[in-house]
Amino acid sequence: MTTDMPARILRLLALLQTRREWSGAELSDRLGVTVRTVRRDMDRLRDLGYPVDSVSGHAGGYRLASGADMPPLLLDDDEAVALTVALRTAAGHVTGFEEAALRALAKLEQVLPARLRIQAAALQDATTTLAWDTPSPRAAPAVLTTLAAACRDHEIITFDYTTRHHAHASRRVEPHRLVAYGSLWYLIAHDTHQDDWRIYRLDRITDPAPTGFRVPARELPAPGPDPAAYLASKIAGAPARYRAVATVQAPAETVRARTGALADRVRAVTGTTCTLDTSSDSLTRIAQTLTALDAEYTLDADPAVTHYLRRTTRRTANALND
Known part of the structure; x- marks a missing residue:
């Protein structure tokens, strides 16, 4: 039972921020107090300026509504670390969010305990983001x-x-x-x-x-x-602007491991060879996929693909000869 009223109010605010709606009985059980005490605590939050709405219905309940100002967020350790890493990623990889992400990150790291800053930094240093054609996902x-x-x-x-x-x-x-x-x-x-x-x-x-x-x-x-797997399967089966199918001198499982999201496009021919459909709307992506194979292959592709690959190969050869 939470007998310290300020601590209970903070715990109640944290609960309201984790879910859209809570019934009075659920909050009563979580806090170890009566439903009547929950009602009084809701009134205290409203007096402090938090926009708490009462939800009508059979069981009734409460939710933290949108107000004129955003209320302070209460985060547990895992949430704080996750938010820090997400903001650092957004600051460098999500177009349109860079400045806002940096401002939010500065506010968060100012109050983040040292032990959590160390965890967040370690996680960020151990991960990276792979982009294909542009430096960041394009989204307003x-x-x-x-x-x-x-x-x-x-x-x-x-x-x-x-x-x-x-x-x-x-x-x-x-x-x-x-x-x-x-x-x-x-x-x-x-x-x-x-x-x-x-x-x-x-x-x-x-x-x-x-x-x-x-x-x-x-x-x-x-x-x-899994939404990511569903998306990958649909993109793999979607019509592409440029057709390119490689016959690779490597086992199908090896090629699947090297091509990641294109695993559904790999078809075994023998125990040591397979085909890979690298067709895409992007010539750059086709070239990058073929480079990732790290194996000998022959290619059946549109003229635009072969022209692009020959041009990039000549540039590479010229650079090595200089």
Whole structure:
């Protein structure tokens, strides 16, 4: 039981920040106090300026609503370390967030205990971000945050979308998850008009607008439930601008390990050879994938691909001869 009232208020505020809604009974159980005490503590939070809403319904409950100002966040150790690393990554890799991420990071590290700063620094030093064609995932901050909130709340959202053929259309979807893949952000969502799952590039989304309608979360179809694996499988099967299929003198498992997200495109021919479909909208990505094979191969590809590879090979040879 939490008998120290200030400590209990802080614990209550932390709980309200971890979930959208809490029933009075759940909070009572977590804090070890009566439901009546919970009600009084909610009044204390309101007196301190926190926008706590009462939720109507059979069980009733509470939620921390949006206010004029953002209330202080209470983070446990793991959350503080995760947020620090995420802000450092955003400061260097997410277009449009650099300055805001640095400001937030400066505020957080100013109050972060030394032991957590050491943990965060160690984790950051041990990891890196791989980008393909551009230095960072392209996503407007307002679009990214709006869609992230809709995914969290399972809220239907509308937006305008530009297809790969430059056609424009309105979309109404149930957002599932955001995934950063290579140099781009993608939204995995269930299209309410098509009654089917779709993948949308965030750099082609404009004017996202929440509708206020929340729906139960859907389960991803095969090869779900991992959103990253689902996205990789769909991108691998999508039509590509440039065709390039390599016959590689290496076992299929070896090539799968070296190509990562393209593992679904590897097909064994014999125990020591396989084919790899490296087709892509990016000539640079095709060249990088072929370099990663670290094995002999023959290539069946579009003229644009072979021209690009010959040109880059000549540049490399010239550099080595100088």
